[in-house]
Amino acid sequence: MNWSYPTISRNAEQGAMWAAALLGLSIPISTSLDSILAGLIVALLLVGGRYRDRIGAVRDNPIVLPALVFFGMYLVGLLYGEATGYEAMESLAKASDLLLIPILLYLFREAGIRRMALAGFLTAIVSMIVISYLLWLDVIPPIGLFHITNDDAYTPFHHRITHSSLMAFGAYLFAVKARLEPRPAVRCIYALLGIAALANVLFIVSGRTGYVVALALGGYFLIAGLRWRGVAVAAIVVSILGVAVYLMPDSVPHQRLAMMAEEIAEWQPGEPTETSVGYRLEYYQNSLRLIAEHPLLGAGTGGFKRAYASLVKDKGMDPTANPHNEYLMVTIQLGLVGLALLLWLLYTLWRRASDLPGGFERSAARGLVVWLLSASMVSSTLIDHTEGFFFVWMSALCFAGWSAAGGESVRPCRYPSS
Template sequence: MTGVSNELGRASVLSEIWAARYRTPARFVALVALLLPWTTTGVTFALIPWLIAFAFVDLREFPRSLLRPVCLLPIALVILALVGTLWSDAPWPDRLHAVGPALKLLAIPLLIYQFERWPYGNWVFSAFLASCALLMVYSFAVAIDPALSLKLYLSRGPYKVESGIAVRNYIDQSQEFGLCVIALVYPIVTLFRDGRARSAILLAMLLLGFLLNMMFVVVSRTALVTLPILVVVFALLHLRWRTALLAASGMALVAVALWSVSPHLRATVAKFQGDYEMSTQDKKVSGMGSRLEFWRKSLGFIADAPLIGHGTGSIRELFAGVAADEDVDPLRGQIVSNPHNQTLSVAVQWGVAGVLVLYALWFAHLLMFRGEGLACWIGLLVVVQNMLSSLLNTHLFDFAPGWIYVLGVGVAGGMALAKQSKMDVRAS
């Protein structure tokens, strides 16, 4: 009997070790999600142990997994960025530096493979939500006492004490909080339908905290544009038409109330018109006015090389070549390496070929989230948010929004594909 007990004990230990073999990579991905709202350096260091742990999972099916469009297209965009260095006229350091923002897309096939097989994706979602909730509370504290901001110690540039930004910048913070606001709607509605009102109310209070922070502390104009569209997407996909109309009416009343009591919100919206007038009439640099100038010049660059573009890292050199005297015309004298539009950034460097790969990537990932469930909702939300915000930024290549896309698509995509595989097996 003792021998049998020892054998069973050893088998149990081996079973635990085998299970930990698959839980460990998920823990490191959750760590990445936990650090993402706070630090770029921390995320970079957390990726190293995840890649090491991933190497020890069962990879026999990995080559076959890579053949699917959802995995091939991110790889294709990275390859295009690498090959594009060959016909660029930019200095080699600029070419290689421009490849870096696309490299994060290589993590998408790894994450899809991992979370399609091992169901620990909710750890990642929970870690990101908890981290953003802590950041939201900290942001309120910084709004009250700006001396608490970590930017005072981590940033070399000027810090606006009225902004309420604890780390990084208001665009990244608004992107993260906006994502949490819409992502929470699905579990709140589901919990209410299941009669779990207490849990739904707790999540609703968290949602309200994010929303109040965006309305009264700081919000980006990109978030103001994308947030209503994401609400409409949720209503169309997950609510009956009568419920959707009631929800839309309620949202309209809330929007009117927030507009009347939030000077910050009114000032942010008014800045659209103010920036435009500042640029067109006074020729001064402004957020929206500068974007319009970047887009105008970028369209000219695309017309000069429409098929394969000017090559990786060429944007800054192109802007330098057409820049006006900055003392005479500050707006047209700006030299940038980012036109603040994802499509234009890709088209200038890699032409029509790059744009086709970019949009194929977005739509392939959208189609992956056609099903029901929290994973499909989060994945769909991440892709739609990235597509919309990339109209005003290069959010697929930017650090925080880009990694939100990679984690959202990779983790939720793996979970969605796993659920679809189980349904197919049952159907057969």
């Protein structure tokens, strides 16, 4: 057996690549396994060495700089604000997922590993579809392995917000696969999986976040595929769905939307509330007040909880640690500067997607931006472990094959010398 350092380095790197691919399977299923695989990746790369080569391999990738600068703002946010040391480090730890982007870009540089990673993710989505429907049909009991609460009746691995958010993106990827697939039989399979995933979001799992994300991704899919005709088609589809939901009062979306309308009507600005929608409206209103107090740099990394509790003290309102809106969460902590850096990252993902080598990668990358933009309106996406981890992982998976036009030729992202 060869125990030379080059051999150890090569084997460690290969193991890290496999672990990165396995994240695709684990992200929709197990947060614990995510953490184990991420720790394993870092450990293997530390053993493997060759740090300069690895940095050189990804430093030209367009999403590296905005991701690192955005994380750097969280470091700057440690220098001010009133957050406790624990609160600040907890927020920084969640933001540190951004550091995985350059690491995963390096590990996904081989097309075969990227295909394996994507296959793992889609396999996990299929397992979510199958188990969710089996739970809904009472074929299997809601016990044991499955993450079940009263509000998460048909979600096998995560609560309904995470489940419906990932399921909506899975439906979008299956739709993209179906659109690009030349073989009729395989195209039909992808289309059926996409329909099953979308129906799961709309009619089985009662997650409002899923409705928002599915509507945004569905609209983008139609517009991207049909251009201006897609706008008309999207409007027609939404109208038909709206009428169908209205005419089906016993359906899950009808009941959820009716409850939302009732709770919005009941909410009184400035008064304590006890409804789900009322809480969110209360969080949004108070969060905007906090932003007005510290507009430029915010209340500092980890500063949301303490600042919000101080604002609502003695008002009978819920002293939440989460405004359920990523834009508000970032802006309260890091100010308009932090929000601008987040939008810079998303703009870069969108704009440079045109440089990606394949139609699927381009559609997946821009779909990811639509996914985050829409989900972040109704949840703090990046601080939620699974959603934040998925965004980082999928960003790297899409952009690892990036190439930039250089004159008349195409200059690939640099790879380390052997």
